[in-house]
Amino acid sequence: MLSGALEVMLGFMGEFDLIETFFKRPPRHAVLGVGDDCALLAVKSGQQLAISSDMLVEGRHFLSTANPLHLGHKALAVNLSDLAACGALPKAFLLSLALPEVVPQWLSEFSKGLWALADLHQCDLVGGDTTRGPLNICITVLGEVPAQQALLRHGAQVGDDIYVSGHLGDARLALEVFRGTLSVPQSVFEAARLRMDKPTPRVELGLALRGLAHAAIDISDGLLGDLQHILKASAVGAEVDTQQVLSTMACAQNSGLHQDDLLRLTLAGGDDYELVFTAPENQRKAIANASLSSNTPVTRIGKITASPQLTLLDNEGQPLRHTFDSFDHFKTP
Ligand code: ADP
Ligand code: MG
Numbered sequence: 001m002l003s004g005a006l007e008v009m010l011g012f013m014g015e016f017d018l019i020e021t022f023f024k025r026p027p028r029h030a031v032l033g034v035g036d037d038c039a040l041l042a043v044k045s046g047q048q049l050a051i052s053s054d055m056l057v058e059g060r061h062f063l064s065t066a067n068p069l070h071l072g073h074k075a076l077a078v079n080l081s082d083l084a085a086c087g088a089l090p091k092a093f094l095l096s097l098a099l100p101e102v103v104p105q106w107l108s109e110f111s112k113g114l115w116a117l118a119d120l121h122q123c124d125l126v127g128g129d130t131t132r133g134p135l136n137i138c139i140t141v142l143g144e145v146p147a148q149q150a151l152l153r154h155g156a157q158v159g160d161d162i163y164v165s166g167h168l169g170d171a172r173l174a175l176e177v178f179r180g181t182l183s184v185p186q187s188v189f190e191a192a193r194l195r196m197d198k199p200t201p202r203v204e205l206g207l208a209l210r211g212l213a214h215a216a217i218d219i220s221d222g223l224l225g226d227l228q229h230i231l232k233a234s235a236v237g238a239e240v241d242t243q244q245v246l247s248t249m250a251c252a253q254n255s256g257l258h259q260d261d262l263l264r265l266t267l268a269g270g271d272d273y274e275l276v277f278t279a280p281e282n283q284r285k286a287i288a289n290a291s292l293s294s295n296t297p298v299t300r301i302g303k304i305t306a307s308p309q310l311t312l313l314d315n316e317g318q319p320l321r322h323t324f325d326s327f328d329h330f331k332t333p
Contacts, residue, residue: 013102015130021104022111027124029091039126041092041142050088050143050150054078058135068106070197071137072113077201078220079141080121081273084206085218087151088143090123096140098133121203151209151216151277156234160214160278160304163287165202165296167250168223169262170195172269184255192251199273205298208290209277216277222268224310224324227276231310239311240302242267242320248299267312268324278304 013021019034027033031040043049056075058064076093083090095114099107118125123141174192176182184192202218209216215234219226223245231238245266252265279287284300291298305311312320 013104018102018107019130022107023095023125023128025115025125027092027126028122030124030126033124033126034128039092039094041126044144046147047144048147048150050083050086050145051140052079052082052086053138053140054082055136055138064135067197068109069113072110072115073117073198074113075137075139076114076117076123076141077199078273079139080117080123080201080203081199081218081220083141083143084201084203085151085216085275086143086145087149087206087210087213087216088145089207090121090141090143090203092124092126092142093118094140095125095128096138097128097130098136099130100132100135121201145210149210151206151213153215153217153230153233155213156215156230156236156278156304157280158236158304158306160280161284161287161300162227162238162240162276162278162302162304163298163300164219164223164245164248164274164276165205165291165298166200166248166272166274167195167297168219168245168248168267168272168274169265169269170249170251171199171271172222172265173252173255175271176265182257182261184252184257188251188255195251196271199271201273202275202294202296204294205275205290205296208294209275209279209287212283212286212290213277213279216275219272219274219276220270222270222324223272223276224267225270228310230276230278231304231308234304235308237305237308237310238302239305239313241313241317243315244299244301248297248301263322264324267322 024034031042033039080090170192174196177184177189215230217226217230246262249266252262312322314320
Protein backbone atom coordinates (compact mmCIF):
# COMPACT_ATOMS: atom_id res chain seq x y z
CA MET A 1 0.00 0.00 0.00
CA LEU A 2 1.03 3.68 -0.33
CA SER A 3 2.83 4.46 2.87
CA GLY A 4 2.59 8.27 2.64
CA ALA A 5 -1.16 8.34 2.30
CA LEU A 6 -1.61 5.82 5.07
CA GLU A 7 0.73 7.65 7.42
CA VAL A 8 -1.48 10.69 7.11
CA MET A 9 -4.59 8.57 7.61
CA LEU A 10 -3.21 6.79 10.64
CA GLY A 11 -2.18 9.99 12.43
CA PHE A 12 1.16 10.46 14.14
CA MET A 13 2.07 6.77 13.95
CA GLY A 14 2.22 5.42 10.42
CA GLU A 15 1.26 1.97 9.26
CA PHE A 16 4.88 0.82 9.10
CA ASP A 17 5.86 2.35 12.47
CA LEU A 18 2.91 0.51 13.90
CA ILE A 19 4.00 -2.82 12.44
CA GLU A 20 7.65 -2.26 13.51
CA THR A 21 6.66 -1.25 17.03
CA PHE A 22 4.06 -3.84 17.84
CA PHE A 23 4.24 -6.73 15.43
CA LYS A 24 7.84 -7.25 14.28
CA ARG A 25 10.16 -9.67 16.04
CA PRO A 26 12.91 -11.96 14.82
CA PRO A 27 11.28 -15.27 13.88
CA ARG A 28 12.26 -18.54 15.58
CA HIS A 29 11.31 -21.02 12.85
CA ALA A 30 10.57 -18.98 9.76
CA VAL A 31 13.27 -18.39 7.16
CA LEU A 32 11.92 -14.84 6.71
CA GLY A 33 9.36 -13.03 8.85
CA VAL A 34 7.70 -9.60 8.73
CA GLY A 35 9.06 -7.02 6.30
CA ASP A 36 9.05 -8.34 2.77
CA ASP A 37 6.30 -9.08 0.27
CA CYS A 38 6.10 -12.68 1.47
CA ALA A 39 7.29 -14.57 4.51
CA LEU A 40 9.28 -17.73 3.86
CA LEU A 41 8.86 -20.99 5.74
CA ALA A 42 10.83 -24.19 5.28
CA VAL A 43 8.68 -27.33 5.33
CA LYS A 44 10.38 -30.50 6.55
CA SER A 45 10.09 -33.53 4.36
CA GLY A 46 7.32 -35.90 5.39
CA GLN A 47 5.38 -33.07 7.04
CA GLN A 48 2.25 -31.34 5.81
CA LEU A 49 1.23 -27.75 6.49
CA ALA A 50 -2.03 -27.36 8.42
CA ILE A 51 -3.55 -23.94 7.69
CA SER A 52 -6.56 -22.23 9.21
CA SER A 53 -8.08 -18.72 9.53
CA ASP A 54 -10.43 -17.23 12.08
CA MET A 55 -11.75 -13.72 12.30
CA LEU A 56 -12.91 -11.73 15.32
CA VAL A 57 -15.30 -8.89 14.49
CA GLU A 58 -16.24 -6.13 16.91
CA GLY A 59 -19.92 -6.29 17.83
CA ARG A 60 -20.12 -9.89 16.67
CA HIS A 61 -17.41 -11.72 18.60
CA PHE A 62 -16.51 -9.10 21.19
CA LEU A 63 -17.73 -5.78 22.60
CA SER A 64 -16.02 -2.44 21.95
CA THR A 65 -15.12 -2.38 25.65
CA ALA A 66 -13.25 -5.73 25.46
CA ASN A 67 -9.91 -5.78 27.24
CA PRO A 68 -7.27 -5.57 24.44
CA LEU A 69 -4.90 -7.86 26.36
CA HIS A 70 -7.54 -10.59 26.32
CA LEU A 71 -8.45 -9.84 22.72
CA GLY A 72 -4.85 -10.40 21.61
CA HIS A 73 -4.87 -13.72 23.44
CA LYS A 74 -8.24 -14.82 22.13
CA ALA A 75 -7.59 -13.89 18.49
CA LEU A 76 -4.64 -16.29 18.44
CA ALA A 77 -6.18 -18.86 20.81
CA VAL A 78 -9.19 -19.57 18.59
CA ASN A 79 -6.82 -20.18 15.69
CA LEU A 80 -4.46 -22.41 17.67
CA SER A 81 -7.53 -24.37 18.70
CA ASP A 82 -8.07 -25.33 15.05
CA LEU A 83 -4.50 -26.56 14.80
CA ALA A 84 -5.03 -28.50 18.05
CA ALA A 85 -8.13 -30.16 16.60
CA CYS A 86 -6.01 -31.42 13.70
CA GLY A 87 -3.11 -32.55 15.87
CA ALA A 88 -0.83 -29.96 14.25
CA LEU A 89 2.16 -28.26 15.87
CA PRO A 90 1.88 -24.44 15.63
CA LYS A 91 4.69 -22.84 13.64
CA ALA A 92 3.66 -19.41 12.36
CA PHE A 93 0.76 -17.02 11.93
CA LEU A 94 -0.34 -13.98 9.92
CA LEU A 95 -2.26 -11.09 11.46
CA SER A 96 -4.61 -8.97 9.39
CA LEU A 97 -5.93 -6.00 11.30
CA ALA A 98 -8.48 -3.33 10.48
CA LEU A 99 -8.30 -0.51 13.04
CA PRO A 100 -10.61 2.50 13.26
CA GLU A 101 -7.69 4.57 14.62
CA VAL A 102 -4.21 4.10 16.03
CA VAL A 103 -4.33 4.00 19.82
CA PRO A 104 -0.81 3.00 20.94
CA GLN A 105 -1.98 1.99 24.43
CA TRP A 106 -4.58 -0.35 22.91
CA LEU A 107 -2.06 -1.81 20.44
CA SER A 108 0.50 -2.28 23.20
CA GLU A 109 -1.95 -4.28 25.32
CA PHE A 110 -3.29 -6.21 22.32
CA SER A 111 0.21 -7.19 21.21
CA LYS A 112 1.17 -8.16 24.77
CA GLY A 113 -1.71 -10.66 24.91
CA LEU A 114 -0.86 -11.92 21.45
CA TRP A 115 2.88 -12.36 22.10
CA ALA A 116 2.36 -14.10 25.43
CA LEU A 117 0.37 -16.89 23.78
CA ALA A 118 2.58 -16.94 20.67
CA ASP A 119 5.66 -17.35 22.88
CA LEU A 120 4.01 -20.12 24.88
CA HIS A 121 3.60 -22.09 21.66
CA GLN A 122 6.78 -20.82 19.96
CA CYS A 123 4.67 -19.60 17.06
CA ASP A 124 6.16 -16.86 14.81
CA LEU A 125 4.19 -13.84 13.62
CA VAL A 126 5.49 -13.73 10.04
CA GLY A 127 3.27 -11.18 8.30
CA GLY A 128 -0.19 -9.82 7.75
CA ASP A 129 -1.96 -6.71 6.66
CA THR A 130 -2.91 -3.47 8.40
CA THR A 131 -5.62 -1.10 7.28
CA ARG A 132 -8.06 1.47 8.59
CA GLY A 133 -11.60 0.24 9.10
CA PRO A 134 -14.10 -1.09 11.66
CA LEU A 135 -12.16 -3.15 14.23
CA ASN A 136 -11.60 -6.59 12.76
CA ILE A 137 -8.89 -9.08 13.66
CA CYS A 138 -8.15 -11.94 11.30
CA ILE A 139 -5.43 -14.47 12.03
CA THR A 140 -4.20 -17.27 9.79
CA VAL A 141 -2.18 -19.99 11.51
CA LEU A 142 0.22 -22.47 10.00
CA GLY A 143 1.15 -25.71 11.71
CA GLU A 144 3.00 -28.88 10.92
CA VAL A 145 1.67 -32.42 11.01
CA PRO A 146 3.29 -35.61 9.70
CA ALA A 147 1.67 -36.82 6.47
CA GLN A 148 -1.42 -39.01 7.10
CA GLN A 149 -1.49 -38.15 10.81
CA ALA A 150 -3.81 -35.11 10.86
CA LEU A 151 -6.90 -35.64 13.03
CA LEU A 152 -9.92 -35.01 10.84
CA ARG A 153 -13.68 -35.10 11.11
CA HIS A 154 -14.39 -38.09 8.93
CA GLY A 155 -12.66 -40.95 10.78
CA ALA A 156 -15.14 -41.83 13.57
CA GLN A 157 -16.04 -45.53 13.67
CA VAL A 158 -18.98 -47.42 15.15
CA GLY A 159 -18.12 -48.44 18.71
CA ASP A 160 -15.66 -45.56 19.29
CA ASP A 161 -15.75 -43.78 22.61
CA ILE A 162 -16.50 -40.06 22.47
CA TYR A 163 -14.49 -37.70 24.67
CA VAL A 164 -14.32 -33.99 25.41
CA SER A 165 -11.42 -32.08 26.87
CA GLY A 166 -11.58 -29.60 29.73
CA HIS A 167 -14.72 -27.76 30.76
CA LEU A 168 -17.87 -26.91 28.86
CA GLY A 169 -20.39 -24.12 29.21
CA ASP A 170 -18.40 -21.39 30.93
CA ALA A 171 -18.07 -18.97 28.02
CA ARG A 172 -21.76 -19.16 27.22
CA LEU A 173 -22.61 -18.71 30.88
CA ALA A 174 -20.66 -15.44 30.89
CA LEU A 175 -22.35 -14.33 27.66
CA GLU A 176 -25.84 -15.03 28.99
CA VAL A 177 -25.09 -13.15 32.22
CA PHE A 178 -23.92 -10.21 30.05
CA ARG A 179 -27.14 -10.45 28.09
CA GLY A 180 -29.17 -10.54 31.31
CA THR A 181 -30.85 -13.88 30.58
CA LEU A 182 -29.13 -15.70 33.49
CA SER A 183 -27.91 -14.49 36.83
CA VAL A 184 -25.24 -16.06 39.01
CA PRO A 185 -23.10 -14.94 41.96
CA GLN A 186 -20.48 -12.34 40.98
CA SER A 187 -17.55 -14.69 41.69
CA VAL A 188 -19.02 -17.32 39.32
CA PHE A 189 -19.51 -14.67 36.65
CA GLU A 190 -15.93 -13.40 36.99
CA ALA A 191 -14.50 -16.91 36.62
CA ALA A 192 -16.75 -17.71 33.64
CA ARG A 193 -15.86 -14.41 32.00
CA LEU A 194 -12.17 -15.20 32.23
CA ARG A 195 -12.83 -18.52 30.47
CA MET A 196 -14.73 -16.64 27.73
CA ASP A 197 -11.99 -14.01 27.32
CA LYS A 198 -8.96 -16.29 27.69
CA PRO A 199 -9.73 -19.72 26.25
CA THR A 200 -6.98 -22.34 26.41
CA PRO A 201 -6.24 -23.93 23.04
CA ARG A 202 -5.67 -27.65 23.64
CA VAL A 203 -2.55 -27.89 21.49
CA GLU A 204 -0.66 -30.40 23.65
CA LEU A 205 -3.66 -32.72 23.82
CA GLY A 206 -4.11 -32.54 20.04
CA LEU A 207 -0.49 -33.55 19.57
CA ALA A 208 -0.84 -36.40 22.07
CA LEU A 209 -3.91 -37.70 20.21
CA ARG A 210 -2.05 -38.25 16.93
CA GLY A 211 -2.32 -41.91 16.03
CA LEU A 212 -4.93 -42.47 18.79
CA ALA A 213 -8.04 -40.48 17.95
CA HIS A 214 -10.09 -41.52 14.92
CA ALA A 215 -11.76 -38.11 14.53
CA ALA A 216 -11.57 -34.72 16.23
CA ILE A 217 -12.97 -31.18 16.07
CA ASP A 218 -12.72 -28.15 18.32
CA ILE A 219 -15.85 -26.84 19.98
CA SER A 220 -16.48 -23.31 18.82
CA ASP A 221 -20.23 -23.41 18.22
CA GLY A 222 -21.36 -25.85 20.93
CA LEU A 223 -20.71 -29.54 21.66
CA LEU A 224 -23.80 -30.93 19.90
CA GLY A 225 -23.38 -28.87 16.74
CA ASP A 226 -19.68 -29.58 16.46
CA LEU A 227 -20.07 -33.28 17.24
CA GLN A 228 -22.69 -33.38 14.48
CA HIS A 229 -19.97 -32.34 12.02
CA ILE A 230 -17.99 -35.45 12.97
CA LEU A 231 -21.10 -37.64 12.70
CA LYS A 232 -22.03 -36.28 9.30
CA ALA A 233 -18.50 -36.51 7.90
CA SER A 234 -18.12 -40.06 9.27
CA ALA A 235 -21.69 -41.21 8.37
CA VAL A 236 -22.35 -42.47 11.92
CA GLY A 237 -24.49 -41.53 14.93
CA ALA A 238 -23.85 -41.10 18.64
CA GLU A 239 -25.25 -41.62 22.10
CA VAL A 240 -24.19 -38.94 24.56
CA ASP A 241 -24.55 -39.28 28.32
CA THR A 242 -25.74 -35.87 29.53
CA GLN A 243 -24.63 -36.56 33.12
CA GLN A 244 -21.06 -37.00 31.91
CA VAL A 245 -21.37 -33.80 29.90
CA LEU A 246 -22.61 -31.94 32.99
CA SER A 247 -19.68 -33.32 34.96
CA THR A 248 -17.32 -31.26 32.79
CA MET A 249 -18.70 -27.96 34.12
CA ALA A 250 -16.27 -25.75 35.97
CA CYS A 251 -17.72 -22.35 36.88
CA ALA A 252 -21.35 -23.32 36.28
CA GLN A 253 -21.09 -26.27 38.69
CA ASN A 254 -22.08 -24.30 41.78
CA SER A 255 -23.99 -21.53 40.09
CA GLY A 256 -27.42 -22.54 41.41
CA LEU A 257 -28.82 -22.64 37.87
CA HIS A 258 -31.63 -24.99 36.82
CA GLN A 259 -30.60 -28.31 35.23
CA ASP A 260 -32.17 -27.28 31.89
CA ASP A 261 -29.99 -24.16 31.75
CA LEU A 262 -26.89 -26.17 32.63
CA LEU A 263 -27.68 -28.65 29.86
CA ARG A 264 -28.15 -25.86 27.36
CA LEU A 265 -24.87 -24.18 28.39
CA THR A 266 -22.78 -27.34 28.19
CA LEU A 267 -24.42 -28.98 25.17
CA ALA A 268 -25.05 -25.95 23.00
CA GLY A 269 -22.89 -23.26 24.60
CA GLY A 270 -20.22 -22.32 22.09
CA ASP A 271 -16.91 -20.46 22.49
CA ASP A 272 -15.48 -23.30 24.64
CA TYR A 273 -12.48 -24.17 22.41
CA GLU A 274 -12.31 -27.64 23.90
CA LEU A 275 -11.74 -30.70 21.71
CA VAL A 276 -14.33 -33.39 21.08
CA PHE A 277 -12.82 -36.57 19.67
CA THR A 278 -13.44 -40.27 19.21
CA ALA A 279 -11.14 -43.21 19.84
CA PRO A 280 -11.53 -46.99 19.92
CA GLU A 281 -12.41 -48.61 23.25
CA ASN A 282 -9.10 -50.47 23.40
CA GLN A 283 -7.27 -47.11 23.59
CA ARG A 284 -8.79 -46.00 26.90
CA LYS A 285 -5.52 -46.37 28.73
CA ALA A 286 -3.62 -44.49 26.03
CA ILE A 287 -6.21 -41.68 26.10
CA ALA A 288 -5.80 -41.44 29.88
CA ASN A 289 -2.04 -41.18 29.35
CA ALA A 290 -2.51 -38.51 26.66
CA SER A 291 -4.66 -36.57 29.12
CA LEU A 292 -1.95 -36.86 31.78
CA SER A 293 0.99 -36.03 29.53
CA SER A 294 -0.79 -32.98 28.10
CA ASN A 295 -2.07 -31.93 31.53
CA THR A 296 -5.58 -31.67 30.09
CA PRO A 297 -8.67 -33.16 31.69
CA VAL A 298 -10.58 -35.50 29.41
CA THR A 299 -14.09 -36.90 29.99
CA ARG A 300 -15.67 -39.86 28.19
CA ILE A 301 -19.19 -38.74 27.28
CA GLY A 302 -20.59 -41.35 24.90
CA LYS A 303 -20.32 -43.81 22.05
CA ILE A 304 -20.42 -43.73 18.27
CA THR A 305 -23.36 -45.73 16.90
CA ALA A 306 -24.31 -47.14 13.50
CA SER A 307 -27.76 -45.52 13.45
CA PRO A 308 -27.15 -42.01 12.19
CA GLN A 309 -28.91 -39.85 14.81
CA LEU A 310 -27.45 -38.14 17.85
CA THR A 311 -29.27 -39.39 20.98
CA LEU A 312 -28.92 -37.72 24.37
CA LEU A 313 -29.33 -40.00 27.38
CA ASP A 314 -30.65 -38.78 30.74
CA ASN A 315 -29.39 -39.86 34.18
CA GLU A 316 -31.31 -43.14 33.85
CA GLY A 317 -29.87 -43.93 30.43
CA GLN A 318 -33.17 -43.03 28.74
CA PRO A 319 -33.36 -40.88 25.59
CA LEU A 320 -33.82 -37.19 26.41
CA ARG A 321 -36.04 -35.03 24.21
CA HIS A 322 -34.39 -31.73 23.41
CA THR A 323 -34.39 -28.76 21.07
CA PHE A 324 -30.82 -27.57 21.53
CA ASP A 325 -29.30 -25.87 18.56
CA SER A 326 -25.71 -24.85 17.95
CA PHE A 327 -24.52 -21.33 17.26
CA ASP A 328 -24.89 -20.17 13.68
CA HIS A 329 -23.86 -16.63 12.69
CA PHE A 330 -26.67 -16.38 10.17
CA LYS A 331 -29.42 -18.14 12.14
CA THR A 332 -28.69 -17.27 15.76
CA PRO A 333 -29.72 -13.72 16.73
P1 ADP B 1 2.34 -5.30 0.92
O1 ADP B 1 2.36 -3.89 0.45
O2 ADP B 1 3.27 -6.21 0.19
O3 ADP B 1 0.95 -5.84 1.08
P2 ADP B 1 2.44 -4.31 3.50
O4 ADP B 1 2.98 -2.97 3.22
O5 ADP B 1 0.97 -4.45 3.72
O6 ADP B 1 2.93 -5.28 2.41
O7 ADP B 1 3.17 -4.90 4.79
C1 ADP B 1 4.57 -4.77 4.98
C2 ADP B 1 5.08 -5.95 5.75
O8 ADP B 1 4.49 -5.95 7.04
C3 ADP B 1 4.75 -7.30 5.12
O9 ADP B 1 5.82 -8.18 5.41
C4 ADP B 1 3.51 -7.71 5.87
O10 ADP B 1 3.37 -9.13 5.88
C5 ADP B 1 3.78 -7.16 7.24
N1 ADP B 1 2.56 -6.81 7.99
C6 ADP B 1 1.57 -5.96 7.66
N2 ADP B 1 0.65 -5.87 8.63
C7 ADP B 1 1.05 -6.70 9.62
C8 ADP B 1 0.53 -7.06 10.88
N3 ADP B 1 -0.64 -6.56 11.35
N4 ADP B 1 1.22 -7.96 11.62
C9 ADP B 1 2.35 -8.48 11.16
N5 ADP B 1 2.92 -8.17 9.99
C10 ADP B 1 2.27 -7.29 9.21
MG1 MG C 1 3.76 -6.54 -1.59
